Amino acid sequence: MRLIYNARTDTGLTRDHNEDTYGIGDDAPAERLGRLVLVCDGMGGHAAGEVASQTAVQTILAAYYSHEHEDRSQALEQAFIQANARIHERGQGTMGTTAVAALLHHDALHVANVGDSRAYLIRQDQIRQVSRDHSFVGDQVAAGIITDEQARSSPHRNVITRALGYHAEVSVDLFRLPLQVGDLILLSSDGLHGLVPDAELMQLATAHEPTEAVAKLIDLANTRGGEDNITVAIVRVLALDWDAQPITEVLNAETQPIAAIHQAETHKLSPDPTTVTLPATSAPTPQPVHKPAVSEASPTTERRLSRLGGVLAMLLLTILIFVTLFALQIAEPPTERVTPATLVPAQSAPATTDGATPTAPIANP
Template identity: 35%
Template sequence: MKYVYQSDKGKIRQLNEDAVTVIPKQEALLAVVADGMGGHQAGDIASKLTIEQLEKLWTDSDMHNLDLKKWLAASIKEVNNVVYQKAQSDSSYQGMGTTIVAAVCTENDIIIGHIGDSRAYLISNADWKQVTEDHSLVGELVRSGQLSKEDAQLHPRRNVILKALGTEPDLEPDMFQSDWKEFNRLLICSDGLTNKVTDQELHEVISEDSLDNLGQTLVDLANERGGEDNITLAIVDSHNEVGDA
């Protein structure tokens, strides 16, 4: 597998409250994007703590006979409680939280856990599929038929999150599992990208561009369209060579 990942604070924000990592381990890798929220840099604390804790759990795990789906669900739940306890321990962190979209990829399978409105897409030359559902106000309105996906892009309350990691104890992530089948690339990203670049455009760029150029191409596109939010992404290619950016 090959991969790239990138994070940019955008053109408006003074602080990047997103965090991202990709960690290869034996015949698998873990990719994580977290988009923090909360005042006084608390969002920055929440997203970084999430990445650090999940990275530690991944590094310390015994891959022998590991059920990766159960491991990912349990690990996200454990990290949620760590962030929640941190938020309760200091008044300046109260109310902080973060989205999370985390993927464990092997040569054959993709397992995804998520909370919030950061997204995961599977992409091939011919097609694309969003495999996460936004835990957001506009996401609920789209699912109930009250709002079109096009109108959701422009809705004034599109940043209202209904579920975020670290905001309450014992939160369960949504889980998705698939083999690569007809897809060859996985994108996980924060809404700083998807609020500025349509699904169709993501498909066109990611299916056609060289992996090495993809991160900067997508960041530049979001920034050219205003860059009001932090922009973060990781892309995993199912080919067998591992590299990073």
């Protein structure tokens, strides 16, 4: 497979430091195990965000290329799990990062993601988001409650429901799609796709070579406010290992994750980048995480509201009985005895080219 690619990160106009990190696998292992490209968006404050994103990129690249499992999707899953464990061990839940990875291997695109950094596939003048946003507004868009445009201006747009490092366990979404010559893969942090609609992403990515395209996309995000760190990576497929027939239905089909990883116990990780295999078990339901994390309502408040509702219901029932009895007494002649009936309450989602000078695998200015 022959590729041309480029990646770049920018602090933006309002932040004083960059918590985004990107990484690209080295040429030597990529020839055998595929080209891996990553974008991570850290969070945590006091430089913790950039530590989390750098740790994620370093760990995922090292773990993936040291994992010899025949199933490369499983190797990618395990790399994400190890990164989660390492960040959690280091920060004890005080820092985290999104992560999206594109692996191009044997004429297939493998995408893994946690959080709201995105992977797009651009083919034949169509753009398709392959990854799935793990965010409050992402769930609202998926449910049809709000539009993509409304999500960009929502006050809850920074609330994510999944990240690496905040919990000892993580679920990783995985997707696999066949590739064809001419495909473009675009990875971005929300500093880009939060300001630039999909149609414009496709327009700029297809109109220029990757090196120029990433620069123009970052410039465009900055002209629209540069409210966050901005990171983008673009990969163009020039040739495949085998001749492939044109594929048109992929972008029109519903993309479903092929696997979700549920990881329990966190092991202490050594400083070296060797792969640590962790025992798998069911993960708990992820809790929403804000940038920074948001707190949830206390159970005590819920119980108080429940008791108040019960008192009000009994009061209303008593008033209803009294009104009914009074009405019956007025309606009937005074000589008749009234027996009231018993009332029953009603029930009630920078540049390198394969075969050319390699790029440094990690960037975070």
